[in-house]
Amino acid sequence: MDFEFFFDPDQPDCPYLKEVEDDILSIVTENIRKTGKDNDRVNISVAHALRDGIVKTPWAAYFMGLAKRFLLALGIPSENQRFFEKLPDERAHYSAQTLDLEVRLDRWGWVEVAGFAYRTDYDLKSHMIASGTDMRVFRPYQKPIEKTTTVVKPNYQRLRAIFGNEAGRVGGLLASADPKKMADSPGPVELDGFVVPRDCFNLNQVTVKEAGTKFLPHVIEPSFGVERLLYATLEYSLKMNEDRIILSIPPKLAPVQAAIFPLLGKDGLPEKAMQVFTDLSREGLRIEYDEAGSIGRRYARADEAGIPIGITVDYDTLNDGTVTLRDRDTWKQLRRPTPDLPGIVRKIVEKGFQSIESEP
Known part of the structure; x- marks a missing residue:
């Protein structure tokens, strides 16, 4: 790339x-x-x-x-x-x-x-040489400037006398020639096979107005x-906490930003957890729902998958509307109200779990 x-x-x-x-x-x-x-x-x-x-x-x-x-x-x-x-x-x-x-x-x-x-x-420069197309960029001046420059002025009377019907072509070659090279040549100059005597042209100083200049970028x-960056990211993200593997990728990179877990699969907890899942998904967050196995196994699966936030719906959720937030890397847990979850998840993804630890 x-x-x-x-x-x-x-x-x-x-x-x-x-x-x-x-x-x-x-x-x-x-x-x-x-x-x-x-x-x-x-x-x-x-x-x-x-x-x-x-x-x-x-x-x-x-x-x-x-x-x-x-x-x-x-x-x-x-x-x-x-x-x-x-x-x-x-x-x-x-x-x-x-x-x-x-x-x-x-x-x-x-x-x-x-x-x-x-x-x-x-x-x-290589494109210009190969294609013959001028690829320079015009840079305008803030205001036009006057410059004194040298131009080649063909003497068509002498050109016709020497070159006859080719006088026009030779005159064009002279007009487009580099004045400095012409001035440095002590004798006749050769242009595209034509040998042109010095009395066939004059070098004149003229004052011109320039609106800008051309340059080659x-x-x-x-x-x-x-692929190497992906490999390096994965290597630096794979860590061990006790006997568990954690894919500790930066939260901003995590394909799944949070996982929703009902503590148990009964007593209305799955229904409440699915409601939290639906609400967060509608906020445009990337959320996963998991109710298979014990809560410890689900935490472990989420850690291995690099999901930075675990959100557990338990019996207190049914009573007071709060949930448990769990940090993937430190396993710290905090309780927060469900209405605040969209903003909390976005803040953790942007600034890390520690950004919400001091908040009530």
């Missing part, structure tokens, strides 16, 4: 850099690698990495900061993330700088899960390995 982000090389600043400029990146730089110490790294803020030239472009630095935050949100801690800079003979021929984002895995060691390549203008290419 990748995308190419195009930017103006003459105006390379990223307006969103402040969002991540204080975030710390752990980088195995090219200079460190040249000493043979691939396990060493420098810990440096995004802003300082850019200032010191460790990261060459503001947009690359911004995307690297976002990528680290993304991995943190997947549950992968900072100390097990690093950026690994490719040496010149390792990166692609079009890349001025490539940094891989790597994650430390128990079985495989450091594994690349993302990459950030500064491709300069290679892509569009440069490219930053962030790319991510979806």
